[in-house]
Amino acid sequence: MRHVRTLMESRPMLSRIPDQSLVEDPGAGPERIMAARGDGYAFVYLPTGREVTVHLETLRGPEVTASWFDPRNGQTMTIDTYNATGVREFVPPSRGRGRDWVLILDSD
Numbered sequence: 001m002r003h004v005r006t007l008m009e010s011r012p013m014l015s016r017i018p019d020q021s022l023v024e025d026p027g028a029g030p031e032r033i034m035a036a037r038g039d040g041y042a043f044v045y046l047p048t049g050r051e052v053t054v055h056l057e058t059l060r061g062p063e064v065t066a067s068w069f070d071p072r073n074g075q076t077m078t079i080d081t082y083n084a085t086g087v088r089e090f091v092p093p094s095r096g097r098g099r100d101w102v103l104i105l106d107s108d
Contacts, residue, residue, distance in 0.1 A: 003074030007043070007102060015039040024053035024087060040108035049095035052103065056084045061107035068092060069102040076104065 016038035020026050023044060026033045033052055034045045042059055044052055056064050066079040070093075082088060084107055092101040 003069075004071045004102075006074060007069055007071075007104075011041045011043075012038050019058070022054055022058055024055065040106065042105040042107075044090075044103040044105070046092055046101045046103065048097060049092045049099040049101050051089055051091045053087050053089045054103070054105065055087050056082060056105075057086060059084050059105060059107040063107070065106045066090065067104040067106075069104050071100055071102060 016036050019035050019037045019042070022035040022037060022042055023033050026035070027050070031048050031050055033047070033050075036043050037059065040060065044054060046052055061084055063081050064084045065081045068077045068079060069075075070077075077093070079090070090103055092099075092103075
């Protein structure tokens, strides 16, 4: 949990709110995807590493830089930068029980 705390503290906390409208199909049960956004960023937590479709237009700014955060070791891997329009599917580097990931979307 130390790595997740570091991630959570890396972005402004006072503006962060839960926002399930970011994801197209959050799922249910142990595979339920959780999303939150704040000023200039969003976090999408994938508890079992399944793919996720994100509504990029809900983020402010003309572009979104996407990264994967590995909560097991605290490492971040940049994916790419996209126009903040429409929807985009993201597939994490691994999937399955014990393979959770956080999709970071920075839009400033």
